[in-house]
Amino acid sequence: FDTIKNVSELSKNYNMSKNNFLRIFKKETGKNITEYINLKRISTAKRLLKTTNLQIQTIAQYCGILDIRYFSKLFKKHCGISPSEYRNKS
Numbered sequence: 001f002d003t004i005k006n007v008s009e010l011s012k013n014y015n016m017s018k019n020n021f022l023r024i025f026k027k028e029t030g031k032n033i034t035e036y037i038n039l040k041r042i043s044t045a046k047r048l049l050k051t052t053n054l055q056i057q058t059i060a061q062y063c064g065i066l067d068i069r070y071f072s073k074l075f076k077k078h079c080g081i082s083p084s085e086y087r088n089k090s
Contacts, residue, residue, distance in 0.1 A: 049087040
């Protein structure tokens, strides 16, 4: 997921500079764009962990994260437990 490329495209869609778009995005959401995207990724991962038997690596890729170690670290940062622990608790 190339955030910078997509932010540039989004800002063009709204006829704004990238910096102005990012400033307004943070003002409106209370989060910078990376935080917001990561929260969406974790939300999707949690749903998939609860409702599917997909491998965790497949879920990570579906959420736009190719490095399983980074995915696990990010998931644990936001949820306090690993993806496999989350799945087993559900």
